[in-house]
Amino acid sequence: MRLDLDLRATGQHVIDRGDFHVLFKALRRRGYQVVGPRVRDGAIVYDALDSVDDLPQGWTDEQDAGHYRLKRREDPALFGYVVGPHSWKKFLFPPHLRLWRARRNGDDPGFEVQPEPLPDTKYAFLGVRSCELHALFVQDRVFLGEKHADPVYKALRERAFLVAVNCTQAGGTCFCVSMRTGPKAQGGFDLALTEVLDGERHYFVVEVGSERGREVLQDVPHREASPQEVAQAEERVKQAEGQMGRTLDTRGIKELLYRNLEHPRWDEVAQRCLSCANCTMVCPTCFCSTVEDVTDLKGETAERVRRWDSCFSLEFSYLHGGSLRRSVKSRYRQWMTHKLATWIDQFGTSGCVGCGRCITWCPVGIDITEELRAIRESDGLTRGGGEEA
Amino acid sequence: MxxxxxxxxxxxxxxxxxxxxxxxxxxxxxxxxxxxxxxxxxxxxxxxxxxxxxxxxxxxxxxxxxxxxxxxxxxxxxxxxxxxxxxxxxxxGSAWPVEEAEGHDVVIVAGGIGLAPLRPALHHVLANRGKYGNVVLLYGARTPRDLLYRKELERWRGRFDLQVEVTVDSAGEGWYGHVGVVTTLIPRADFDPAETVAWVCGPEIMMRFTVQALRERGVSPEDVYISMERNMKCAVGFCGHCQFGPEFVCKDGPVFRFAEIERFFRVREV
Missing domain, CATH: 2.40.30.10 (Translation factors)
Structure with a gap:
């Protein structure tokens, strides 16, 4: 290993493809569990990785509204895909989590509550895209509030090591450029990689984002990047920037949606929406959850489990006697208005990072960018068909 | 938690x-x-x-x-x-602005179980009675059998420093009080609209008409507070269930200044 090389704070570095496996060792030595992309069930999903061989080498994905296919690449790129149905939120905000257990004290009507111990897993996320970094920042604002913080999220988030990967190609449903969340990771990572395949050469240009990142890099063979190598990397990211499959006009978006809560487009989209909740499950920022209280058969122990929930379900808005959002229209409106408008009032940021997952994984191909465009183009239309006074 | x-x-x-x-x-x-x-x-x-x-x-x-x-x-x-x-x-959650209301007339309007979250506010006002102007409690229930805190209501009605008016939507024999929705009590309540703060809790339809009736008497929506109800799982703004437009009813509410949520209050199925 070449530990004696100069590591300047502002300089970039290069790890050759042949040395990339050492990154896994370096992370594992520090107690990190490496999670990242791998091919499973016909998609690229995020899961535990044992070695570099688990990465989706030579695979890419083809995406459009309601459409996702894995395809072989002509090169052996490790990160030559965009994003799949999973996001990193499943690690920090587990889909199913026991919050506490309670036990009755014999015949006494009282009970004792035992909180669950906090997790101490140290995750290393390998392959975090810029839009996904922004999704983490968005969820940080949700779960790490000044008054209340989610202890499980906090514990896992603080320990997580983030290896970002800059996108060198965009997918058919991507619109990070519109949301100003990509394609290049600008900060908040420990290490950021740009994968370059140039003829026979295959390497990663590495940017260090933290002291922890610098320490890990020390353990991986690397050298200072030449200006040509940095230029090669930048050119590829630039290329992705020009390939966005979608655009979304965010000008005045909050007020646009606030003044169009009765727009006929909501009725129209409700004709297509299956209310299946796929968009909320794949969304990297959606954070809604519910709890289930259960007991054992004898009624001596009880527990509370938190699981992901969706504003698309009828029960979500249940209030003694019925649900408040009975129509699919009202549930789609809630989701989209929350994502693009009320989120701004709540957390000072959009809830959308432009990753395109909700478009790709919608079984009927509803496209949030198209829905917003339809409202913008007939701003002020009401159900009667007339303009609002 | x-x-x-x-x-x-x-x-x-x-x-x-x-x-x-x-x-x-x-x-x-x-x-x-x-x-x-x-x-x-x-x-x-x-x-x-x-x-x-x-x-x-x-x-x-x-x-x-x-x-x-x-x-x-x-x-x-x-x-x-x-x-x-x-x-x-x-x-x-948020509270009735009992201190901000000092020096003003206070009109409390409750419908059904909506009296429950208002009871501590009335206790506070009565415990600090000298700091407030006229104090009015207007309470509506479906029938006489649905009245909460019956004995306490009767005790409150006996006070000279508190106007208590009770109405029911429908009554049987033995009821000699008002019959009609709670908004019908507003014109008979004794308060100075320009100097009044109103706290309202009940079904949303009742709150909507109450705000309207108060406005007709000259009380500004800026001075009207309502308490909202939504499905809640976590109570700290994480679970998302209680969202009402940009508000989380659990942490931004349940008590809201009406003028601040009016825009969403008018829309069905928010």
């Missing part, structure tokens, strides 16, 4: 479907709260629901909750006996 056990020390039957529970902590504990706030009440193995605090804020060692049996958890709460234990998380 974890419920603490409190023991039921008293159960009072308010109406055919509503009970008032008095709780004391199983270990010594002071529980300061502000009028209008709520707790999450947990029944072992059944579940947890948000319930307003109905007790006197001057008594922080005891919790009072009035519960109407409308679902699995509230039915379980209403079947609790003296000595049973419930889990409590709280207090959560």
């Amino acid at each position: 974890v419920p603490r056990p409190w023991r039921v020390v008293r159960v009072r039957r308010e109406t055919h479907d509503t009970k008032t529970l008095e709780l004391e902590p199983t270990e010594p504990l002071s529980f300061p709260f502000q009028p209008g706030q709520f707790n999450m009440l947990y029944v072992f193995g059944i579940g947890e629901v948000p319930i307003s605090i109905s007790g006197d804020p001057q008594e922080p060692h005891r919790l009072v909750h009035t519960v109407r049996a409308v679902g699995a958890v509230t039915r379980a709460l209403c079947s609790l006996k003296r000595g049973d234990v419930v889990g409590v998380r709280g207090p959560f």
